[in-house]
Amino acid sequence: MKNRTVNIIGAGLAGSEAAYQLAKRNIKVKLYEVKRITKNPVQFLDGFAELVCSNSLRSNEMTNAVGTLKEEMRLLDSLIIRAAEYAQVPAGGSLAVDRIMFSEYITNELQNNNLIEIIDKEVISIDPNEITLVASGPLTTDNLQNEISKLIGTDDFYFYDAVAPIIEKESINMEIAYQKNRYDKGETSDYINCPMSKEEYLNFYNELIRAEVTIGHLPGEAELKYFEGCMPVEAMAKRGEETLLFGPMKPKGLNKPDGTRNHAVVQLRQDDANNRLYNIVGFQTNLKWPEQKRVFSMIPGLENAKFVRYGVMHKNNFINSPKVLNKFLQLKSNENIFFAGQITGVEGYVESCVTGLITSINIFNYINNKEMKIPTSKSVTGALLNYINKASITNFQPMKANWGIVDEISFDKPNKKITKQEIKKLKNERISNLAIENIKEYIKKI
Ligand SMILES: Cc1cc2nc3c(=O)[nH]c(=O)nc-3n(C[C@H](O)[C@H](O)[C@H](O)COP(=O)(O)OP(=O)(O)OC[C@H]3O[C@@H](n4cnc5c(N)ncnc54)[C@H](O)[C@@H]3O)c2cc1C
Incomplete structure (x- = not known):
């Protein structure tokens, strides 16, 4: 018993x-x-x-x-x-x-x-x-x-x-965004890609590096050393104007369906088994939540994005x-x-x-x-x-x-x-x- x-x-x-x-x-x-x-x-x-x-x-x-x-x-x-x-x-x-x-x-x-x-x-x-x-x-x-x-x-x-924001798929503007895997690898096009011109990238970049970040709840949290693999996107951006273009916003292998090359691309990856939620790949962040909404909504295709979960670190x-x-x-x-x-x-x-x-x-x-x-x-x-x-x-x-x-x-x-x-x-x-x-x-x- x-x-x-x-x-x-x-x-x-x-x-x-x-x-x-x-x-x-x-x-x-x-x-x-x-x-x-x-x-x-x-x-x-x-x-x-x-x-x-x-x-x-x-x-x-x-x-x-x-x-x-x-x-x-x-x-x-x-x-x-x-x-x-x-x-x-x-x-x-x-x-x-x-x-x-x-x-x-x-x-x-x-x-x-x-x-x-x-x-x-x-x-x-x-x-x-x-x-x-x-x-x-x-x-x-x-x-x-x-x-x-x-x-x-x-x-x-x-x-x-270290979490990147999660967005409702239904709220992504698929007239701008498109499905594609980098270099078309794999049998299905799993990622949703949001393309950016140079001008769009620079506007986004300038807002990202100036956006307000959260001060951690716990002593010492603000000074936490991040692993390279999960560094907040804004911290990475502050390393230089080009850094994101070689990291989470790399455009290589992600040309538009008509073949046009992009200056930068933000990728979204399926997050749930029902295929209704997508996370922004590599965008773990410490930005305040309203700032995430403001800055990440500048990404073409995400202008009306519904965030079901904001990024946190x-x-x-x-x-x-x-x-x-x-x-x-x-x-x-x-x-x-x-x-x-x-x-x-x-x-x-x-x-x-x-x-x-x-x-x-x-x-x-x-x-x-x-x-x-x-x-x-x-x-x-x-x-x-x-x-x-x-x-x-x-x-x-x-x-x-x-x-x-x-x-x-x-x-x-x-x-x-x-x-x-x-x-x-x-x-x-x-x-x-x-x-x-x-x-x-x-x-x-x-
Ligand atoms: C800093 C911080 C801020 C948060 N802010 C929010 C917020 O604003 N809104 C929100 O919805 N969620 C917030 N959360 C997330 C989460 O909702 C809360 O942490 C929530 O209290 C979790 O509930 P829980 O019962 O799992 O744990 P808790 O409510 O934390 O309860 C766990 C209890 O276990 C006790 N305990 C721990 N170890 C031992 C042990 N070895 N032996 C005996 N007792 C032990 C602790 O003292 C504590 O009382 C926050 C989390 C953190 C860490």
């Missing part, structure tokens, strides 16, 4: 949600948290589920994927969403909170639960025979990092997140989930060990939390020898889990909630004349409704 106590490492967003969900299902929890002994450089509160940066859980609108995700979580009785609504502050269409009230609400809920034992301690080893949920977040302590590396191998544990622990975990976020090499939160390669407060929610339900099923289940990728919850299960093993990068990862639907345009934006809104409403129906189906099964 399996042990009916679950160790949870980390009382952050994922760990707090998981502790609540397990206790609600009558499972005893030992919740380990190090912050009252040692805080990391971005923590200030003693309470749990601390929002370390923005106080916003982003959009509450159902036509937005993260808004729908929150509704899915409401239906699943998420503690984190309940706390956010309790601590809500006015923020237009977003769900923003008073972070102290938010953390206090969650801390009280967990501390007053008889089934949850709170242990203020740094976990440095994981017992392979005990059921454990690792939810130690993007700033997992060094000792635990070493322990996790022993479990999964150092090659599959990342310490650094910061310290971030995450594991190669598609390789080491199964779809239930259970370690393939030891079924007693589960992972949740940002460490699994989702990104964002809400996304981290939902993985804790679903994984704890699966741990409950695992303990009771019941079939483990996840929602389908018609829902945003299921789509995120699907992404981290099926993404590229060789280039796995964290993902936020967005419509590009949710299953595509067939959508007939209404007969009456309406704008492209109205069509998009109608389509998103439809996808959102389907997502909610899907979660309701999932709830009936669990």
Whole structure:
């Protein structure tokens, strides 16, 4: 018979949600948290589920994927969403909170639960025979990092997140951009190419080197030494006017379909199995997000680009989930060990939390020898889990909630004349409704 106590490492967003969900299902929890002994450089509160940066859980609108995700979580009785609504502050269409009230609400809920034992301690080893949920977040302590590396191998544990922006394919102007592989290698034309004349390149270059960059959240982050292979595009540009032409914007082998040579080319590579998201190759960046939108929209073909994820460069622990975990976020090499939160390669407060929610339900099923289940990728919850299960093993990068990862639907345009934006809104409403129906189906099964 399996042990009916679950160790949870980390009382952050994922760990707090998981502790609540397990206790609600009558499972005893030992919740380990190090912050009252040692805080990391971005923590200030003693309470749990601390929002370390923005106080916003982003959009509450159902036509937005993260808004729908929150509704899915409401239906699943998420503690984190309940706390956010309790601590809500006015923020237009977003769900923003008073972070102290938010953390206090969650801390009280967990501390007053008889089934949850709170242990203020740094976990440095994981017992392979005990059921454990690792939810130690993007700033997992060094000792635990070493322990996790022993479990999964150092090659599959990342310490650094160098991500280029990701764009919705549908928003790329294919009247300017074209599909082609460099020197036409390969059987299919996999890349989307955005061509630039000399004048366009110089305008772009001058804006890029002057654009505002983000100062890291963590001490010393601004001075981080970058590997040559993942240097921010703006840092590379500052080395000289021609540098990008020999790097990520090299035009060689990428002439236009009519044979015309370009001065520079920006390439975009498919990012998801559904072929709806593309990343800008070699454009990992530290630019502020509005600056990314402004400067990268100068790239011909990307003038109306919809960014589903901006580029970032910061310290971030995450594991190669598609390789080491199964779809239930259970370690393939030891079924007693589960992972949740940002460490699994989702990104964002809400996304981290939902993985804790679903994984704890699966741990409950695992303990009771019941079939483990996840929602389908018609829902945003299921789509995120699907992404981290099926993404590229060789280039796995964290993902936020967005419509590009949710299953595509067939959508007939209404007969009456309406704008492209109205069509998009109608389509998103439809996808959102389907997502909610899907979660309701999932709830009936669990
Ligand atoms: C600097 C920074 C800023 C961010 N800003 C935002 C933002 O503005 N908006 C957004 O949506 N997302 C942001 N994120 C991303 C992410 O959403 C948050 O980090 C989120 O808190 C992740 O949730 P989590 O539950 O995975 O981890 P966390 O909320 O970080 O929780 C992990 C917990 O585990 C504890 N822990 C770590 N190691 C141990 C150990 N060995 N033993 C016991 N306890 C341990 C930690 O103290 C922590 O309390 C940011 C990330 C970072 C690193």
